[in-house]
Amino acid sequence: MDRYYIERTFQLVLTIFAVMSLTFFLIRLLPGGPSDALRAQLRESNPSMSQAELNRRVQAQLNVMPDEPVHVQYVNYVSDLFRGDMGDSISQSGTVAEIIAGAAPWTIFVVGSAVLIAFLIGITMGALMAYREGSRFDSGSTILSVLTNSVPDYIYGIILLWIVGYQIPLFPTGGRYSSETEPTINLIAPGETFAFVFDAAYHAALPVISIILVAWGGWALGMRGNSIQILGEDYLRVARLRGLPRRRIALRYVGRNAILPMYTSMLITIGFLLGGSIIIEQVFSYPGMGYYMIEGLNRRDYPLMMGIFLVITTTVAIAVYIADLTYGLIDPRAGINGGDSG
Structure with a gap:
């Protein structure tokens, strides 16, 4: 088990160093890349700037000194x-x-809220679909899950923005909170804190709904498949023969065991949605990490x-x-297998 933890930690450190190295070489070695582009911009806006000052400006913005050896630049x-x-940042x-x-924090707020709500909706719908396998409810919900899961979140965002943002202006079309709202998180001032939190949730509603619409279907289908598989296990037949209450069987035996395999996918989905929020934040002009990613791309702000x-x-x-x-902590069987296989 200890070896498993050590190997996974080593893989994490190696991955992070690989990503750091990738960003460095993208900055330093690509022809016409960020370093050359920034140097050209500075030279164009300040023709009289000396080479030393030019290098210092490049170093301040890109964290590399162009005239130093590559290995020295990498260490720095x-x-x-x-x-x-x-x-x-060049543009901000x-x-x-x-x-x-x-x-x-704003991206985490939107993505975290959407993932949590979508996960709860998905596992609830998936369990109901499994218990009503073969019914019209099951067939209709399965088709709906597949259809909603097949459409990108930014398509939902554009539709929602057009309908309830512009045609029927029920929700704001951009921003984190209203300009007249003071951003306050203070236990001494609960009224102002509640007003700010409510206004922030109101502005984040459409991005959150857009992500929920595309995310819930996948978890519903996963929960349905897991539940149907568990419902056919021998130990559930024994539990029914012993006369255990249906509620206890549904929650303790079926629900818990069906959710466990989806735990990993939920955490991974949160990580990937932080990157996938790029387009949805741009659609709603919501200044999170994805929004600034596009801003940096449009303005050639390579450091950002x-x-x-x-x-x-x-x-991720x-x-x-x-x-x-x-996962091994919440499911001891997987923990033992993972440790032995590591």
């Missing part, structure tokens, strides 16, 4: 990242780390783009790592 780049220094005011720190890419990929790797390690 990695050491700066460990200190939380991702360089300065402030450092990349400050922008990401301000945007990440690379910093968000690094954070998103690292988050950590989500997979947590799923690997904790």
Whole structure:
């Protein structure tokens, strides 16, 4: 078991270093890449700038000194990242780390809320479909799950934005919260805190609904398949013969065992949706990490783009790592197998 944990931790560290190395070489070695593009922009806007000053500006924004050897640049780049220094944004005011720190909680809020709600809807619908296998409800719900799961979330976002954002203006069409709302989280001022939280949830409603519409179907189908498989197990027949209450059988034996295999996919989905929020945040002009990723791409803000890419990929790797390690804790059978196989 200890060997399994060590191997997974080593894989995580190796993955993070690979991502850090990828961002470095994208910045430093690609012909016409960020370093050359930034140098050209600075030269065009400041023709009288000296070469030394030009190099210092490039280093401040990209965390690399163009004239130093590659291995020295790499060591400096990695050491700066460990200190939380991702360089300065070209298009936004402030450092990349400050922008990401301000945007990440909003992306996590939208993605986390959507995943949690979609997961609860999915497992509930999946369990009902399994218990009514072969019925009209099962057939209709299965078709609905497949259809909703097949449409990208940004398509739902565009439709919702057009209907309840512009045609019937029930929801705001952009922003994190209203301009007249003061962002306040203070236990001493519960009224102002509630007003801010409610307004933030109101602005996040359409992005959250868009993600829920595409996410619930996959979990419903997964829960249905797992439940049907478990319903045919011999130990459930024994439980029924022993006269155990149906509620206890449904919750303790079927529900718990059917949900366990979906735990890993939920954590991984959270990680991937942080990256998948790029388009949905752009559709709703919601300033999260995905929104700034597109802004960096449109404005050729390479430090910002690379910093968000690094954070998103690292988050996915950590989500997979947590799923690997904790699944064995909630399902001892998988933990033993995972440990022995490692």
